[in-house]
Amino acid sequence: MMLNVSDAAIAPMGAAETSQAVSGQWFRVREKLSRRARILFALASVLLPLSIWSAVSYVPFIWHPDVLISDPGDVDYFMPGMRVDKAMFATEIANAKTNGTTPPVGTPCNPVYLPAPGDVLMAFYISFTTPPQDQNGLWLHQSLCQSIQTIFWGFIISSIIGVPLGILCGAHSGMSRLVEPFVEFFRYLPAPAFSTLCVAVLGIYAGPKIAIIVIGTLFQQILIIANTTRKADFSLVEAALTLGTKNLRLLTKVVIPSVLPDLYRDQRVLLGWAWTYLIVAELVGATSGISLFITQQSRYQHFANVYAAIAMIGILGLGTDLILAALGRKLFPWDRAAAE
Amino acid sequence: MTDSCSYLDQSDAVKERLDRMKARDVILRVDQLSKTFPAGKSEVTALDKISFQTHRREFLCIIGPSGCGKSTLIRILAGLETGSSGRVLLDGHPVAGPGRERGMVFQGYTLFPWLTVRKNVMFGLRMNNVSRAEAGKQADEWLNLIGLEKFADYYPHQLSGGMKQRVAIIRALVNHPRILLMDEPFSALDAQTRARMQSYLLEIWKKVDITIIFITHDLDEAIFLADRILVLSAHPGRVQELIEVPLERPRRPEHFTAEEFAATKARLEALIHPPREEVEEESYPAVPLLTDVRDSVE
Numbered sequence: 001m002m003l004n005v006s007d008a009a010i011a012p013m014g015a016a017e018t019s020q021a022v023s024g025q026w027f028r029v030r031e032k033l034s035r036r037a038r039i040l041f042a043l044a045s046v047l048l049p050l051s052i053w054s055a056v057s058y059v060p061f062i063w064h065p066d067v068l069i070s071d072p073g074d075v076d077y078f079m080p081g082m083r084v085d086k087a088m089f090a091t092e093i094a095n096a097k098t099n100g101t102t103p104p105v106g107t108p109c110n111p112v113y114l115p116a117p118g119d120v121l122m123a124f125y126i127s128f129t130t131p132p133q134d135q136n137g138l139w140l141h142q143s144l145c146q147s148i149q150t151i152f153w154g155f156i157i158s159s160i161i162g163v164p165l166g167i168l169c170g171a172h173s174g175m176s177r178l179v180e181p182f183v184e185f186f187r188y189l190p191a192p193a194f195s196t197l198c199v200a201v202l203g204i205y206a207g208p209k210i211a212i213i214v215i216g217t218l219f220q221q222i223l224i225i226a227n228t229t230r231k232a233d234f235s236l237v238e239a240a241l242t243l244g245t246k247n248l249r250l251l252t253k254v255v256i257p258s259v260l261p262d263l264y265r266d267q268r269v270l271l272g273w274a275w276t277y278l279i280v281a282e283l284v285g286a287t288s289g290i291s292l293f294i295t296q297q298s299r300y301q302h303f304a305n306v307y308a309a310i311a312m313i314g315i316l317g318l319g320t321d322l323i324l325a326a327l328g329r330k331l332f333p334w335d336r337a338a339a340e
Numbered sequence: 341m342t343d344s345c346s347y348l349d350q351s352d353a354v355k356e357r358l359d360r361m362k363a364r365d366v367i368l369r370v371d372q373l374s375k376t377f378p379a380g381k382s383e384v385t386a387l388d389k390i391s392f393q394t395h396r397r398e399f400l401c402i403i404g405p406s407g408c409g410k411s412t413l414i415r416i417l418a419g420l421e422t423g424s425s426g427r428v429l430l431d432g433h434p435v436a437g438p439g440r441e442r443g444m445v446f447q448g449y450t451l452f453p454w455l456t457v458r459k460n461v462m463f464g465l466r467m468n469n470v471s472r473a474e475a476g477k478q479a480d481e482w483l484n485l486i487g488l489e490k491f492a493d494y495y496p497h498q499l500s501g502g503m504k505q506r507v508a509i510i511r512a513l514v515n516h517p518r519i520l521l522m523d524e525p526f527s528a529l530d531a532q533t534r535a536r537m538q539s540y541l542l543e544i545w546k547k548v549d550i551t552i553i554f555i556t557h558d559l560d561e562a563i564f565l566a567d568r569i570l571v572l573s574a575h576p577g578r579v580q581e582l583i584e585v586p587l588e589r590p591r592r593p594e595h596f597t598a599e600e601f602a603a604t605k606a607r608l609e610a611l612i613h614p615p616r617e618e619v620e621e622e623s624y625p626a627v628p629l630l631t632d633v634r635d636s637v638e
Contacts, residue, residue: 238420239450243464243515244440253467257454334453334495 050117057116064108074101083112115304120311123304133296140293144312147278147289150206154213154281155274159267162221167263169222170229171255183222191216191277195284204285212284216277221270228262229255261335264328268321275317350586358584361567364396365431367551368417368519373426375412385576386412389426392570392579394519394551399542401554401562404572404580405612410555413577414523417553418444430518440468443512445522449504451496457507458483458492464515482510485547486540502533506540513548522554526561535593538564542591559608563601564591571611580611 033041056063067089072078075092089106096103110116115123127140138146169176191212198208198215232255240254256263282291290309297305328335350358375387386409394400402410415421417428419438428435430442438444451460458479465475483489486506496504505525512520526534538561545552556562562569563585571580586600595601 235446235448235450236452238438239444239446239452240463240467241420241438242418242440242442242444242521243467243511245467249467253463254452257452260454332454334497 067106068109071105073104166225169226187219209281212281388576401566408572408574409577443517
């Protein structure tokens with residue numbers, strides 16, 4: 001009897017609890033977002049870091065550990081435009097007070113290695129419009145062109161070897177046993193370790209740079225492509241077998257088409273990989289391309305220009321990836337539905 | 341060879357039709373086929389000396405409890421697996437490996453997602469070096485037959501499950517196989533679509549000179565479709581009985597309520613789910629009662 005009473009009391013409460021649990025959830029796994037929310041989140045992903053950067057640069061009481069001297073006063077080792085430590089500046093003001101000399105004047109500023117977003121934006125414009133300081137130096141766009149060429153040839157050469165080899169490894173067990181152990185070993189060797197060897201063999205110009213990118217990309221590429229090919233739906237292969245498909249046609253007419261969108265996605269990821277080897281590659285032999293621009297500008301302490309160049313690499317990388325993604329949707333109209 | 345077993349009087353029309361069928365050529369003959377899988381140091385027998393034969397234009401269903409190896413059996417017939425012993429003869433020749441003369445329809449639709457419906461149907465012809473134009477023409481004819489000509493340029497993902505399976509059936513038939521192997525082809529479909537697909541299949545079968553081996557676990561489906569039903573037992577898979585279905589053709593939905601249908605079903609039920617001889621009280625897992633749990637916690 002007691003049990004019945006408590007049951008009746010619990011039942012409505014329990015029901016209320018469950019309905020609240022469903023509607024009142026603030027964290028949902030893989031919730032569908034509205035179009036507006038998607039755009040909002042994407043914008044925030046760019047604007048959030050940018051606003052932090054702006055805050056640090058433009059709000060004087062956030063960080064600003066240095067002082068930019070505008071008038072050195074009687075301090076003989078200060079110069080206008082010099083950045084000094086806050087503590088040192090305070091000591092010199094105190095010194096000036098006790099000695100009765102003119103105190104230095106300055107405004108709080110950030111270290112030279114953190115330029116403000118505005119400065120970088122200006123530098124972005126200026127670096128494209130100012131002629132090179134060296135007589136036989138390169139414009140920024142020429143440097144970029146050189147870098148893109150290095151990436152392009154490195155990635156093409158790597159793909160010409162890596163994609164067919166990867167597909168063969170993924171489709172044929174014997175091939176996989178033959179190639180993959182060696183590749184597994186090789187991929188742990190850091191590409192920059194081969195830089196002197198590459199220079200010795202290929203000279204100091206484009207050759208060794210392209211080789212570094214190939215070494216950095218190829219071995220990962222073989223394994224990634226092989227793994228993707230192995231994931232080909234085997235039931236499609238069996239269906240093709242019962243339809244009279246034989247030998248290499250199984251590869252060209254079934255296995256490859258079935259994994260083609262995935263291979264395309266892999267290639268996009270690997271192209272990003274190739275970009276990360278670019279700076280190392282360009283420092284090999286005679287420094288060239290965007291790396292030359294960056295090293296020169298940092299030598300002159302033009303850090304705004306350095307950031308502009310780094311941002312340029314990011315923009316180029318993201319840009320190509322977005323274009324390739326859009327192209328992929330055009331090339332494989334059947335793909336997205338198949339992924340569901 | 342296992343003899344067909346008749347447990348219910350067949351009407352003269354049915355008997356005559358079955359006799360005519362059995363007088364036709366033997367298309368596929370399975371002779372003492374066994375399959376064992378290694379399991380640790382010992383072996384598990386999946387199929388144990390299976391023997392049966394199918395005649396030209398026969399519709400044979402294979403049913404059995406789960407674990408009877410019916411999928412293994414049909415995969416061996418298709419050549420996707422090999423038997424451990426025994427023979428499979430197609431038109432008197434032993435089969436080795438998969439081939440176009442044995443078409444197969446799988447449970448998953450296995451249409452090629454990157455090809456349009458028409459190109460899916462053309463696939464087998466193209467693989468056998470039929471010219472593109474000729475293959476396209478034949479594909480269109482088959483699509484007409486199943487009423488999907490409007491969907492020729494669609495991709496498989498744009499079709500419903502039933503449509504996909506219809507395309508899969510003609511994709512196999514366009515190759516003019518001697519026999520069509522179907523491995524639970526409709527089990528992924530909902531009940532209404534499945535019923536429609538069964539009628540469709542009989543419709544196609546009537547128009548095409550083809551022998552069909554059809555695996556299912558659905559007794560109604562087997563009775564509705566088959567001329568004869570091969571019943572397998574489990575662990576290991578053995579031929580239990582070969583039943584002749586005492587229903588006339590063409591089959592109609594009314595047959596589901598016929599007396600012969602119920603009798604056949606009862607017989608199949610008895611074979612597949614034999615009445616338990618012992619009361620298995622002892623085999624129930626011991627579930628602790630709530631009071632026991634409280635005791636053990638304290």
